[in-house]
Amino acid sequence: MRSALADEMRCASQALAGLAAGERLDHALELAGREHALAPASRPVVRDLAYHAARTFGLCRELARLLNAREPAPAVAALQWLSLSQLIDPQRHPATIVDQAVRAARADPVTEGAAGFINATLRTFLRDTPQWLERARRSPEARWNHPQWWIDVLQADHPQAWQSIAEFADRHPPLTLRINPRRTDLPTYLDHLQAAGFSARVVGQQAVIVEPACAVQSLPGWAEGWVSVQDEGAQRAAQWLDVQDGHRVLDACAAPGGKSAHLLELFDVRLTALDLKRKRLAQVGEGLARLGLQAKLVCGDAADPARWWTGPRFDRILVDAPCTASGIVRRAPDARWLRRRGDLATLAAAQQRIVEALWPLLEPGGKLLYVTCSVFKAEGPQVIQSFLGRHRDARELALPAGKPQSAVVPGTEPGLQMLPTARPSEDHDGFFYCLIEKLRP
Ligand SMILES: C[S@@+](CC[C@H](N)C(=O)[O-])C[C@H]1O[C@@H](n2cnc3c(N)ncnc32)[C@H](O)[C@@H]1O
Numbered sequence: 001m002r003s004a005l006a007d008e009m010r011c012a013s014q015a016l017a018g019l020a021a022g023e024r025l026d027h028a029l030e031l032a033g034r035e036h037a038l039a040p041a042s043r044p045v046v047r048d049l050a051y052h053a054a055r056t057f058g059l060c061r062e063l064a065r066l067l068n069a070r071e072p073a074p075a076v077a078a079l080q081w082l083s084l085s086q087l088i089d090p091q092r093h094p095a096t097i098v099d100q101a102v103r104a105a106r107a108d109p110v111t112e113g114a115a116g117f118i119n120a121t122l123r124t125f126l127r128d129t130p131q132w133l134e135r136a137r138r139s140p141e142a143r144w145n146h147p148q149w150w151i152d153v154l155q156a157d158h159p160q161a162w163q164s165i166a167e168f169a170d171r172h173p174p175l176t177l178r179i180n181p182r183r184t185d186l187p188t189y190l191d192h193l194q195a196a197g198f199s200a201r202v203v204g205q206q207a208v209i210v211e212p213a214c215a216v217q218s219l220p221g222w223a224e225g226w227v228s229v230q231d232e233g234a235q236r237a238a239q240w241l242d243v244q245d246g247h248r249v250l251d252a253c254a255a256p257g258g259k260s261a262h263l264l265e266l267f268d269v270r271l272t273a274l275d276l277k278r279k280r281l282a283q284v285g286e287g288l289a290r291l292g293l294q295a296k297l298v299c300g301d302a303a304d305p306a307r308w309w310t311g312p313r314f315d316r317i318l319v320d321a322p323c324t325a326s327g328i329v330r331r332a333p334d335a336r337w338l339r340r341r342g343d344l345a346t347l348a349a350a351q352q353r354i355v356e357a358l359w360p361l362l363e364p365g366g367k368l369l370y371v372t373c374s375v376f377k378a379e380g381p382q383v384i385q386s387f388l389g390r391h392r393d394a395r396e397l398a399l400p401a402g403k404p405q406s407a408v409v410p411g412t413e414p415g416l417q418m419l420p421t422a423r424p425s426e427d428h429d430g431f432f433y434c435l436i437e438k439l440r441p
Contacts, residue, residue: 002045003038005096006103009082011036012049013104017078025054025334053085054333055145055170059133060084062142066135067121076114079105083122088133098122145170149341150326157377161419165375165430168420169329169336174427175213177227178235178258179206180265180291184226192220203427205239207232225291230258231331233418233428234373237318238262240399240435241369243269247315250274251295252302252358257284259320259371264293271295272314274302303353305361313363321351323372323379327420327430348378355387359394364440367397372432375420380432381413388414388436397435 002008011032018028029050033043053060060081072080083101087094101122105115125132137143140151144166154162179189186206193200193210198219200208207230216222216229237259243249245268251260254273264271273295275281281299288295300308302319324347325335355370362368372379388394396414415434421427 001039001041003042004100004103006100006107007036007038008042008046008049009079009086009100010104010107011038011042012046012053013079013082014075015046015050016053016082017074019050019054019057019334019337020074020078020081022338024338025050049082049086051333052089053082054337056085056088057081057333057337058139058141058145058147059088059136059143062136062139063125063132064121066132067124072114072117073110075108075110076105076117079111079114080118080121083118084125087122087125087129094126098126146336147339150336150339153344153376153378154326158375158419165420168422168430169333171330171422172213173231173331173429174209174211174422175216175229176203176231176427177208177210177219178230178262178265179208180226180228181206182265182292183224184221189220189226192226196220201424203425204232204235207235209427223290228258228261228287228291230262231328231429232426233327233420233431234258235262236399236401236418236431236433237320237369237371238266240433241316241318242367242397242435243267243316245269248272248312248363249316249318250314250358250361251318251320252354253320253322255280255284257287259318260284260295261287261291261293263318264288264295265291269316272298274298274300274308276301303350303357305357309361313366314361315363315366317358317362317366317368318371319355319358319368320371320373321354321379321383323347323351323374324376325373326379327373327375327418327432330420331429344376344378348383351379351383352386355383356390359387359391359438362438364393364438366438368436368438370415370432370434370436373429374432375417375430377413377417380417380434381415384414384434384436393439393441394436395439397437399433399435 014032015028019025063084064080086097102115102119105111105118144151179186199211203209247269249269249271251273254260255275260273273284278299281297298308324339325332399416418431420430
């Protein structure tokens with residue numbers, strides 16, 4: 001049993017108001033969910049409503065700006081944006097959306113007085129939808145559903161591909177699984193999926209997309225740790241760090257632990273999983289426990305190893321640095337609305353500090369893999385370019401899917417920029433990877 005759509009819309013629009021006020025959408029959804037006691041079956045619906053509104057936030061805000069004679073109160077604005085996002089999505093009947101939006105407005109003392117305003121503006125929009133959409137889409141933020149500064153950076157960094165990168169953000173992300181080779185293998189797990197009535201397609205060495213997406217608890221062997229959720233692009237990290245059994249490995253920005261778990265599934269290594277945030281580090285422990293894996297969990301600042309490291313050095317270091325998340329916008333549609341232009345330089349400086357501080361912890365002959373889930377050059381090639389320029393004992397190595405070693409020419413951009421891609425046999429978010437070797441003296 002689900003709650004009424006009007007109640008689901010109220011809850012989702014409260015979360016959207018949280019996003020507009022600068023809260024992460026998942027956190028805003030959690031807070032809104034606590035306030036509105038909805039039926040459990042309504043939770044995924046509320047999430048879908050809010051996520052869809054976040055994906056179309058630029059367009060809905062511009063539509064509202066054109067439709068409104070004056071700016072409404074934040075709670076009314078959020079309900080209006082949410083309703084507009086539903087009206088531009090042809091999945092529900094427009095009359096139902098308007099009716100439920102008006103009910104949602106009436107059900108809350110804060111929005112009650114604006115029920116007529118909601119009704120009138122939504123009906124105005126419906127009277128000539130193509131004209132309103134055409135007018136709104138003259139604004140690049142509405143056309144591409146990204147803030148202007150983000151569009152500017154995409155255009156400068158990817159003059160050929162920026163439009164497809166921006167459009168990729170509108171997509172619903174698939175449910176991509178990583179098969180745990182300690183528990184099963186790809187062909188066997190595909191048989192389990194088929195027997196349980198799921199359709200699946202293989203998109204990587206250990207990566208399978210299950211369609212349609214479902215609650216993970218209903219997947220075969222979920223509780224037993226046969227599979228985990230992880231985008232295929234993220235699965236390259238453990239494959240490309242060039243780890244061997246017995247290595248001492250540092251995962252320097254580990255939470256929530258997807259890449260740590262993958263490393264431990266593939267290799268018998270002594271893994272230290274470090275993260276700045278204690279709460280997030282606890283998620284690493286929980287994830288590893290489900291998979292029956294173990295690591296040393298350390299809460300600390302990767303840019304300040306003197307506070308948590310006394311030796312010995314590591315054979316391999318994975319730096320999955322904090323970033324704008326510009327490569328994973330289909331999974332995190334709120335990131336682009338929360339970030340500000342100045343964040344890019346701040347994050348790039350933090351990434352530089354982290355790689356710089358961790359370099360002395362790497363054994364000579366060891367390897368460091370730098371990763372960001374970003375498509376912005378300032379967070380990828382530019383960080384590494386400047387690092388390589390400062391360290392004569394560092395040299396870039398070719399990645400299996402990247403440039404051949406002979407093609408690593410001084411002066412060209414280092415690393416491999418994976419652009420977000422959704423094809424039947426290749427489906428991943430956007431990532432930057434660069435593997436660096438520490439030369440022996
Ligand atoms: C991109 S996420 C890592 C995702 C993770 N590697 C995975 O695969 O599940 C970046 C992480 O870096 C952490 N972080 C941010 N700044 C840090 C710092 N200075 N030192 C250590 N961890 C940091 C964040 O708390 C966040 O958990």
